[in-house]
Amino acid sequence: MTQPKSPLVADAHEERAGGPDRPVVDVAVGVLIQPNGDFLLTSRPIDKVYAGYWEFPGGKFEPGESVEQALTRELHEELGIQTGQIQRWREELVDYPHALVRLHFCKVLDWSGELQMREAQSFAWQHIPVTVSPILPGTVPVLQWLAADIGWKNALF
Numbered sequence: 001m002t003q004p005k006s007p008l009v010a011d012a013h014e015e016r017a018g019g020p021d022r023p024v025v026d027v028a029v030g031v032l033i034q035p036n037g038d039f040l041l042t043s044r045p046i047d048k049v050y051a052g053y054w055e056f057p058g059g060k061f062e063p064g065e066s067v068e069q070a071l072t073r074e075l076h077e078e079l080g081i082q083t084g085q086i087q088r089w090r091e092e093l094v095d096y097p098h099a100l101v102r103l104h105f106c107k108v109l110d111w112s113g114e115l116q117m118r119e120a121q122s123f124a125w126q127h128i129p130v131t132v133s134p135i136l137p138g139t140v141p142v143l144q145w146l147a148a149d150i151g152w153k154n155a156l157f
Protein backbone atom coordinates (compact mmCIF):
# COMPACT_ATOMS: atom_id res chain seq x y z
CA MET A 1 0.00 0.00 0.00
CA THR A 2 1.37 3.46 -0.83
CA GLN A 3 1.75 5.81 2.11
CA PRO A 4 0.36 9.34 1.79
CA LYS A 5 3.18 11.78 1.05
CA SER A 6 4.20 13.67 4.17
CA PRO A 7 3.77 17.43 4.11
CA LEU A 8 6.54 19.88 3.39
CA VAL A 9 7.13 21.65 6.71
CA ALA A 10 7.90 25.37 6.45
CA ASP A 11 9.55 27.29 9.31
CA ALA A 12 9.46 24.21 11.53
CA HIS A 13 10.78 26.12 14.58
CA GLU A 14 7.64 28.31 14.71
CA GLU A 15 4.45 27.44 16.58
CA ARG A 16 1.50 26.09 14.54
CA ALA A 17 -1.72 28.17 14.72
CA GLY A 18 -4.77 25.96 15.28
CA GLY A 19 -2.97 22.96 16.81
CA PRO A 20 -2.56 19.43 15.42
CA ASP A 21 -6.15 19.04 14.16
CA ARG A 22 -6.33 22.13 12.02
CA PRO A 23 -8.18 21.73 8.73
CA VAL A 24 -6.56 21.51 5.33
CA VAL A 25 -7.07 24.68 3.26
CA ASP A 26 -7.29 24.03 -0.49
CA VAL A 27 -5.50 26.50 -2.76
CA ALA A 28 -5.60 26.67 -6.58
CA VAL A 29 -2.35 27.84 -8.16
CA GLY A 30 -1.69 28.76 -11.80
CA VAL A 31 1.63 28.31 -13.57
CA LEU A 32 1.17 30.62 -16.57
CA ILE A 33 3.64 29.61 -19.26
CA GLN A 34 4.40 31.56 -22.44
CA PRO A 35 5.26 29.81 -25.73
CA ASN A 36 8.99 30.52 -25.10
CA GLY A 37 8.79 28.71 -21.72
CA ASP A 38 8.88 31.79 -19.48
CA PHE A 39 6.55 31.53 -16.47
CA LEU A 40 4.90 34.19 -14.33
CA LEU A 41 5.81 34.80 -10.70
CA THR A 42 4.10 37.42 -8.54
CA SER A 43 5.05 38.82 -5.15
CA ARG A 44 2.73 38.45 -2.19
CA PRO A 45 0.91 41.68 -1.27
CA ILE A 46 1.93 43.55 1.89
CA ASP A 47 -1.26 42.66 3.78
CA LYS A 48 -0.74 38.87 3.56
CA VAL A 49 1.45 36.39 5.43
CA TYR A 50 4.87 35.96 3.81
CA ALA A 51 4.47 39.44 2.29
CA GLY A 52 6.96 40.11 -0.49
CA TYR A 53 7.72 36.44 -1.10
CA TRP A 54 7.45 35.29 -4.73
CA GLU A 55 4.86 32.71 -5.70
CA PHE A 56 2.61 31.68 -8.56
CA PRO A 57 -0.74 33.51 -8.72
CA GLY A 58 -3.76 31.83 -7.16
CA GLY A 59 -5.65 31.57 -3.90
CA LYS A 60 -7.98 29.67 -1.63
CA PHE A 61 -11.09 27.87 -2.83
CA GLU A 62 -14.45 29.38 -2.00
CA PRO A 63 -17.09 26.89 -0.77
CA GLY A 64 -18.20 24.43 -3.46
CA GLU A 65 -15.60 25.46 -6.04
CA SER A 66 -13.60 23.02 -8.16
CA VAL A 67 -9.88 23.59 -8.76
CA GLU A 68 -10.66 25.05 -12.19
CA GLN A 69 -13.40 27.36 -10.90
CA ALA A 70 -11.23 28.64 -8.04
CA LEU A 71 -8.27 29.25 -10.34
CA THR A 72 -10.35 30.98 -13.02
CA ARG A 73 -11.82 33.31 -10.37
CA GLU A 74 -8.48 34.00 -8.65
CA LEU A 75 -6.63 34.74 -11.89
CA HIS A 76 -9.35 37.16 -12.88
CA GLU A 77 -9.43 38.84 -9.45
CA GLU A 78 -5.64 39.12 -9.13
CA LEU A 79 -4.51 39.62 -12.74
CA GLY A 80 -7.63 40.66 -14.66
CA ILE A 81 -7.23 37.85 -17.21
CA GLN A 82 -9.61 35.26 -18.63
CA THR A 83 -8.10 31.80 -18.55
CA GLY A 84 -8.35 29.29 -21.37
CA GLN A 85 -7.62 25.62 -20.75
CA ILE A 86 -6.41 24.68 -17.27
CA GLN A 87 -4.25 21.55 -16.94
CA ARG A 88 -4.12 20.05 -13.45
CA TRP A 89 -0.47 19.23 -12.79
CA ARG A 90 0.55 18.27 -9.23
CA GLU A 91 -0.62 18.56 -5.63
CA GLU A 92 1.42 19.31 -2.56
CA LEU A 93 0.62 19.55 1.16
CA VAL A 94 2.48 22.30 3.04
CA ASP A 95 2.50 22.72 6.80
CA TYR A 96 2.98 26.45 7.49
CA PRO A 97 2.85 28.12 10.91
CA HIS A 98 -0.32 29.98 9.78
CA ALA A 99 -2.12 27.07 8.06
CA LEU A 100 -1.98 23.60 6.57
CA VAL A 101 -2.52 24.04 2.84
CA ARG A 102 -3.07 21.69 -0.08
CA LEU A 103 -1.76 23.34 -3.21
CA HIS A 104 -3.32 22.30 -6.51
CA PHE A 105 -0.80 23.38 -9.13
CA CYS A 106 -2.13 23.77 -12.68
CA LYS A 107 -0.46 24.71 -15.93
CA VAL A 108 -2.14 27.50 -17.89
CA LEU A 109 -0.89 27.89 -21.44
CA ASP A 110 -3.55 30.18 -22.83
CA TRP A 111 -5.33 33.21 -21.49
CA SER A 112 -6.64 36.52 -22.79
CA GLY A 113 -6.46 40.08 -21.57
CA GLU A 114 -3.61 42.32 -20.46
CA LEU A 115 -2.02 41.49 -17.11
CA GLN A 116 -3.10 43.92 -14.39
CA MET A 117 -1.63 43.70 -10.90
CA ARG A 118 -4.94 44.28 -9.09
CA GLU A 119 -3.50 43.66 -5.62
CA ALA A 120 -0.51 45.97 -6.16
CA GLN A 121 1.76 42.93 -6.37
CA SER A 122 4.95 42.90 -8.45
CA PHE A 123 5.32 40.46 -11.30
CA ALA A 124 8.20 38.91 -13.22
CA TRP A 125 8.35 36.62 -16.23
CA GLN A 126 11.03 34.14 -15.29
CA HIS A 127 12.87 31.13 -16.57
CA ILE A 128 15.14 28.62 -14.83
CA PRO A 129 17.23 29.60 -12.90
CA VAL A 130 14.97 32.28 -11.41
CA THR A 131 16.41 35.68 -10.50
CA VAL A 132 13.83 36.85 -7.92
CA SER A 133 13.88 36.10 -4.19
CA PRO A 134 12.77 35.19 -1.62
CA ILE A 135 10.63 32.36 -2.98
CA LEU A 136 7.70 31.13 -0.86
CA PRO A 137 8.62 27.72 0.68
CA GLY A 138 5.61 25.96 -0.90
CA THR A 139 6.59 27.35 -4.31
CA VAL A 140 10.19 26.11 -4.39
CA PRO A 141 9.26 22.51 -5.36
CA VAL A 142 7.43 23.79 -8.43
CA LEU A 143 10.59 25.47 -9.63
CA GLN A 144 12.42 22.17 -9.15
CA TRP A 145 9.76 20.37 -11.24
CA LEU A 146 10.08 23.01 -13.97
CA ALA A 147 13.87 22.66 -13.83
CA ALA A 148 13.58 18.87 -14.11
CA ASP A 149 11.32 19.32 -17.17
CA ILE A 150 14.19 21.05 -18.98
CA GLY A 151 17.00 18.92 -17.52
CA TRP A 152 18.44 21.66 -15.26
CA LYS A 153 19.82 20.48 -11.91
CA ASN A 154 18.90 23.38 -9.64
CA ALA A 155 16.04 25.85 -10.06
CA LEU A 156 17.51 28.60 -7.91
CA PHE A 157 20.98 29.06 -9.41
Ligand SMILES: Nc1nc2c([nH]c(=O)n2[C@H]2C[C@H](O)[C@@H](COP(=O)(O)OP(=O)(O)OP(=O)(O)O)O2)c(=O)[nH]1
Binds near residue numbers: 096
Ligand atom coordinates in the same frame (compact mmCIF):
# COMPACT_ATOMS: atom_id res chain seq x y z
N1 LIG B 1 -1.07 31.61 -4.61
C1 LIG B 1 -0.14 30.81 -4.13
N2 LIG B 1 -0.20 30.38 -2.84
C2 LIG B 1 0.81 29.60 -2.44
C3 LIG B 1 1.87 29.20 -3.30
N3 LIG B 1 2.73 28.42 -2.58
C4 LIG B 1 2.24 28.33 -1.32
O1 LIG B 1 2.74 27.73 -0.38
N4 LIG B 1 1.06 29.05 -1.23
C5 LIG B 1 0.27 29.17 0.00
C6 LIG B 1 0.44 30.48 0.74
C7 LIG B 1 -0.88 30.63 1.46
O2 LIG B 1 -0.80 29.91 2.68
C8 LIG B 1 -1.86 29.94 0.53
C9 LIG B 1 -2.58 30.92 -0.37
O3 LIG B 1 -3.34 31.74 0.42
P1 LIG B 1 -3.62 33.29 0.14
O4 LIG B 1 -3.84 33.93 1.46
O5 LIG B 1 -2.57 33.84 -0.72
O6 LIG B 1 -4.95 33.15 -0.68
P2 LIG B 1 -6.04 34.21 -1.10
O7 LIG B 1 -5.50 35.00 -2.25
O8 LIG B 1 -7.30 33.41 -1.31
O9 LIG B 1 -6.09 35.15 0.16
P3 LIG B 1 -7.25 35.85 0.96
O10 LIG B 1 -8.55 35.54 0.29
O11 LIG B 1 -7.11 35.28 2.35
O12 LIG B 1 -6.85 37.29 0.91
O13 LIG B 1 -1.10 29.05 -0.27
C10 LIG B 1 1.91 29.65 -4.63
O14 LIG B 1 2.82 29.38 -5.43
N5 LIG B 1 0.88 30.46 -5.00
